[in-house]
Amino acid sequence: xxxxxxxxxxxxxxxxxxxxxNTNPVHGLLYLIVSLIAVAMIFFIIGAxxxxxxxxxxxxxxxxxxxxxxIMMLNLGKDVVKQEQQWTAPDxxxxxxxxxxxxxxxxxxxxxxxGFHTAAGITNxxxxxxxxxxxxxxxxxxxxxxxxxxxxLVAAYHLGRTTENE
Amino acid sequence: MLTPxxxxxxxxxxxxxxxxxxxxxxCAAMLAVSYYLGGxxxxxxxxxxxxxxxxxxxxxxxxxxxxxYLIGMFFVIFDVEALFLYAWxxxxxxxxxxxxxxxxxxxxxLFIGLIYIWRIGALAWSPEARRNKSPVSTNNHLPxxxxxQTGVMS
Amino acid sequence: MNTLTxxxxxxxxxxxxxxxxxxxxxxxxxxxxxWIERRVLGWWQDRYGPNRVxxxxxxxxxxxMIKLFFKEDWTPPFADVFIFWLAPVIGxxxxxxxxxxxxxxxxxxxxxxxxxxxxxxxxxxxxxxxVLFAGWASNSKYxxxxxLRSAAQxxxxxxxxxxxxxxxxxxxxxxxxxxxxxxxxxxWFIVPQFLGFCAxxxxxxxxxxxxxxxxxxxxxxxxxxxxxxxxxxxxAMFFVGEYVGVILVSALTVILxxxxxxxxxxxxxxxxxxxxxxxxFIWFALKTSIFIMLFILIRAALPRPRYDQIMDAxxxxxxxxxxxxxxxxxxxxxxxxxxxxxx
Numbered sequence: 001x002x003x004x005x006x007x008x009x010x011x012x013x014x015x016x017x018x019x020x021x022n023t024n025p026v027h028g029l030l031y032l033i034v035s036l037i038a039v040a041m042i043f044f045i046i047g048a049x050x051x052x053x054x055x056x057x058x059x060x061x062x063x064x065x066x067x068x069x070x071i072m073m074l075n076l077g078k079d080v081v082k083q084e085q086q087w088t089a090p091d092x093x094x095x096x097x098x099x100x101x102x103x104x105x106x107x108x109x110x111x112x113x114x115g116f117h118t119a120a121g122i123t124n125x126x127x128x129x130x131x132x133x134x135x136x137x138x139x140x141x142x143x144x145x146x147x148x149x150x151x152x153l154v155a156a157y158h159l160g161r162t163t164e165n166e
Numbered sequence: 167m168l169t170p171x172x173x174x175x176x177x178x179x180x181x182x183x184x185x186x187x188x189x190x191x192x193c194a195a196m197l198a199v200s201y202y203l204g205g206x207x208x209x210x211x212x213x214x215x216x217x218x219x220x221x222x223x224x225x226x227x228x229x230x231x232x233x234x235y236l237i238g239m240f241f242v243i244f245d246v247e248a249l250f251l252y253a254w255x256x257x258x259x260x261x262x263x264x265x266x267x268x269x270x271x272x273x274x275x276l277f278i279g280l281i282y283i284w285r286i287g288a289l290a291w292s293p294e295a296r297r298n299k300s301p302v303s304t305n306n307h308l309p310x311x312x313x314x315q316t317g318v319m320s
Numbered sequence: 321m322n323t324l325t326x327x328x329x330x331x332x333x334x335x336x337x338x339x340x341x342x343x344x345x346x347x348x349x350x351x352x353x354x355w356i357e358r359r360v361l362g363w364w365q366d367r368y369g370p371n372r373v374x375x376x377x378x379x380x381x382x383x384x385m386i387k388l389f390f391k392e393d394w395t396p397p398f399a400d401v402f403i404f405w406l407a408p409v410i411g412x413x414x415x416x417x418x419x420x421x422x423x424x425x426x427x428x429x430x431x432x433x434x435x436x437x438x439x440x441x442x443x444x445x446x447x448x449x450x451v452l453f454a455g456w457a458s459n460s461k462y463x464x465x466x467x468l469r470s471a472a473q474x475x476x477x478x479x480x481x482x483x484x485x486x487x488x489x490x491x492x493x494x495x496x497x498x499x500x501x502x503x504x505x506x507x508w509f510i511v512p513q514f515l516g517f518c519a520x521x522x523x524x525x526x527x528x529x530x531x532x533x534x535x536x537x538x539x540x541x542x543x544x545x546x547x548x549x550x551x552x553x554x555x556a557m558f559f560v561g562e563y564v565g566v567i568l569v570s571a572l573t574v575i576l577x578x579x580x581x582x583x584x585x586x587x588x589x590x591x592x593x594x595x596x597x598x599x600x601f602i603w604f605a606l607k608t609s610i611f612i613m614l615f616i617l618i619r620a621a622l623p624r625p626r627y628d629q630i631m632d633a634x635x636x637x638x639x640x641x642x643x644x645x646x647x648x649x650x651x652x653x654x655x656x657x658x659x660x661x662x663x
Contacts, residue, residue, distance in 0.1 A: 024400075026400065026403055026453075026456060026457075027402070027403070030403070030406075030453075033449070049433065049434050049435045050253075050434075050435055050438070052435075053435040053438035053439060053441075053442055054249055054252075054438070056442035056445070056446070057245070057249065057438065057441055057442045057445055057482075058245060058246060058249055060442070060445065060446060061245075061441075061442055061444075061445020061446055061448070061478075062241060062242050062245045062246075062445060063242055064449075065238060065241070065445070065448055065449070065452065065471065065475065066235075066238040066239060066241070066242050068449070068452045068456070068471075069234055069235055069238040069452075069468070069471070070235060070238075071456070072452065072455070072456050072464065072467070072468060073234060073235055073468075126434075127256050127257075127434060127435065127494075127495060128256060128257050128260060130253060131253045131254065131256050131257030131260070131261070132257050132260045132261055134250075134253050134254075135253070135254055135257065135261040135264075135265040135268060135269075136261060136265075139264070139268055142250055142268060142272060143268065143271060143272065143275075145246075145250065145272075146247070146250075146271070146272045146275040146276055147275060149243050149246060149247055149275075149276060149279070150275050150276060150278065150279045152243055153240065153243050153276075153279040153280075153282075153283060154279065154282065154283075156236065156239040156240070156243070157236060157239075157283055157286065157288045173328050173331055173332075174331075176328075176332060177331050177332045177334075177335035178335065178430070178431040178432065179431070180332050180335060180336055181332075181335040181336050181338065181339040181420075181430045181431060182339070182420050182430055182431045184336040184339045184340060185339040185340075185342070185343055185417075185419075185420045185430050186417060186420070188339070188340055188343050189343060189413045189416050189417060190409070190413060192343070192347065193408075193409045193412055193413055193557065194409075196553050196556075196557060197393075197405065197408075197409070197553065197554070197557075199389055199553075200388070200389050200391070200393045200552055200553035200554075201393045203389050203390050204389070204390060204391055204392045204393040204552060204553075205390070205391075205392050206392060207392060215396070215398060215458075215459070215460035215461070215462075215549065216460060216462065216548050216549060233472075234468050234471075234472050237472045237475060237476060237631075238472070238475065240635075241475040241476070241478070241479055244479045244639070245478070245479060245482075248479065248482045248483050251482075251483060251486055251646060252438065252482065252486060252489070252495075254486075254650075255486035255487075255489040255490045255646070255650075256489055256490075256493065256494065256495060257493075258490045258493075258650050258653055258654070259493060259653065259654075259657060262654065262657075263654060266650055266651065266654055269647070269650070270647065273643055273646075273647065277640070277643065280635075280639065280640070284635070284636060289631065289632070289635045289636065290628070
């Protein structure tokens with residue numbers, strides 16, 4: 001199990017780095033999809049198959065498709081590669097990169113000083129447990145999610161509409 | 167010692183891994199075999215994009231209808247809705263009537279959204295002009311401007 | 321790991337061997353189906369179909385395969401090479417992966433996942449990339465339009481496909497396909513879930529890009545749609561992927577609504593007397609074949625609708641229908657349940 005975990009983690013890290021450094025939008029998107037699937041693998045390995053499956057359904061299968069749609073519609077292709085290369089010049093990412101590094105160090109410090117250690121074993125979370133919690137204790141959150149989705153639906157239409165007469 | 171259950175799950179994992187690796191290997195083998203067996207020929211117009219025999223004009227960088235983006239967006243929203251319903255479906259007995267009422271409200275809220283985007287025409291695919299015209303009026307000007315017909319392909 | 325005995329390793333080895341056999345059988349079945357379809361279509365249309373290679377033309381698949389392998393492996397110079405090569409691999413393997421959770425008989429199946437049905441939905445979602453990547457990487461107008469159109473259509477049908485299947489999940493109380501089959505011991509789910517069945521079959525045809533939902537490849541308008549620029553084996557991989565989709569959707573229809581490997585049972589009555597022998601594989605293969613034939617019959621019988629009609633049907637008819645089916649199923653289940661649970 002440990003080997004699979006580290007393999008998935010390595011794939012996730014590598015794919016995420018390539019997502020950022022890649023200059024071709026579709027190649028970057030492909031790495032992002034790989035990264036998300038690898039994260040889903042980690043969920044499967046640590047005993048949360050429901051979350052893992054939903055991760056693939058929602059992120060890899062839905063949201064990334066939307067990204068791909070937008071890339072195809074905006075015709076981001078070979079032309080933007082040059083533009084991307086300009087954007088990835090070191091003086092642009094150095095500042096935010098350093099700040100992120102500081103955050104990472106802080107996070108590592110927090111983890112290493114304890115408080116986050118849980119039992120070493122893997123507990124398999126049953127699908128039913130997730131559902132009963134979601135529709136029991138977190139009843140209100142589900143309703144709030146529906147309202148949020150409703151708002152997103154209406155907003156998506158009114159922001160996405162280009163002209164009255166196309 | 168490993169219990170029969172453990173062995174069974176281990177066997178399933180290995181079988182799944184084998185299946186996935188073998189599938190990918192099969193795909194790679196098909197591509198590789200064809201790459202080495204296939205011939206190489208040159209042709210005058212071979213390296214042009216196929217456009218039914220017409221010489222390609224412009225690039226494939228088209229402006230596309232925002233409708234596709236909207237469908238993508240609606241898909242994201244309704245798929246997330248479906249996700250909550252998946253979670254409900256598997257535990258419908260455990261959560262009982264309170265869960266049912268909750269799911270009802272959830273579905274109704276999003277159904278209102280669906281009716282809304284339906285009513286304002288976000289799901290209509292034919293262009294506005296054709297949608298508002300009655301069938302009789304379209305028939306009237308059909309013979310007069312034949313050239314227009316090819317222009318309004320959607 | 322050190323405690324594995326030879327017997328255990330043998331068990332694992334057998335499981336791996338079975339996985340390979342299932343893979344080969346599925347791909348061979350998909351290839352054979354290309355011949356069966358052409359033969360059957362020919363029969364329905366009062367012509368011969370391929371009948372030269374071998375008895376009844378059964379080796380036509382092999383001949384096609386050899387021809388395709390020797391075709392020029394052409395990558396357009398205007399294409400994005402890596403994505404162009406990747407798209408057919410996704411097209412063929414995404415739905416093929418789902419065979420890993422399909423239970424063929426109690427003994428024959430690769431894995432019994434707790435989230436088997438969700439795995440299918442996930443892979444159906446990933447399969448969309450084959451079309452999108454092919455359309456984008458080809459860098460050609462027909463391919464781009466075909467890819468977008470196809471993806472928009474597939475997405476519209478995936479939305480309600482998942483919801484339509486949740487009625488079955490409610491009845492079986494699990495996403496595991498094995499549990500779903502076990503739950504149909506006393507009666508197939510086709511009776512209580514008829515609406516879900518209708519919605520799933522329509523969505524399945526659309527997700528497998530089969531006629532009448534093959535608008536992305538509508539020859540009259542878009543040449544060959546997203547695979548206009550594909551030739552040789554790469555094109556064949558999309559083709560195999562389509563047939564794998566047909567087999568998979570047929571198999572899933574059988575598993576979810578017709579009791580899988582089990583003998584007929586309806587509303588609590590066993591229609592197959594106990595003294596007769598049972599052959600799980602025969603039942604599964606027979607039922608699946610019927611649905612594969614239905615797929616081909618649909619292609620032969622129905623004309624292709626307009627694109628806006630397809631989208632309208634998905635969003636304005638099937639989505640509300642599956643939501644209604646879901647609520648009705650849940651209400652019936654809860655009404656049948658004893659109130660002792662404390663509502």
